[in-house]
Amino acid sequence: MVNITRAADLTVIGANGGGWVAPVGSSSPASPLEQPVAPWEPLGAISDDGLVYGFDEDSQSFTPWGLTSPFRTTITQSVRTFQLTLWETSRVAVQSVMYRMDAADLAPDSGTGITSFAETASPVPDRRAWWFLVMDGDTAKGFYVPQGEVSDRSDVTFKQDEMSGYQITVTAYPDDAGNTVYHLDSVPETPAYTGS
Secondary structure (H helix, E strand, C coil): CCCCCCCHHHCCCCCEEEEEEEECCCCCCCCCCCCCCCCCEECCCECCCCCEEEEEEEEEEECCCCCCCCCEEEEEEEEEEEEEEECCCCCHHHHHHHHCCCHHHHCCCCCCCCCCCCCCCCCCCCCEEEEEEEEECCEEEEEEEEEEEEEEECCCCCECCECCCEEEEEEECCCCCCCCCEEEEECCCCCCCCCC
């Protein structure tokens, strides 16, 4: 009889999590169980849709003459993205990300307390370092993006029965080592396989 191997503690439910942003060149937290500190800035409350880690890949297959299935495939594009909806739209770090502005430019006027800024018709690249964390009990999965940029923004709805939020997609770009995303996980040890 076949013994089916299962371990519930090796599964992950995105029960909780968070996101932080910092200038490019900021070091990753040493552990997913470590609280990020300056220059990392929290992105605050994230919608209950959680975090979506996206894989966008294209490939080219090569089928030789005389065969009907390929004998080689090569990856021609491999992009990693993170999608989330930021609910704390008044948080300076969140406004800075959404509007591609330096946080210092969003400081309120000392006399009036009013924050004013203009959106440019000619945006420039706005790469930053990103840290995303997914928690499930004692399990933690961290994603460090050394160079990422908000590549897509959704419309923002202001409505009486709906929370306003900034839905963004962050695209990860290669760092000097050619890596886009670094994984730091704190997960239970996989039990030894006992099959024969």
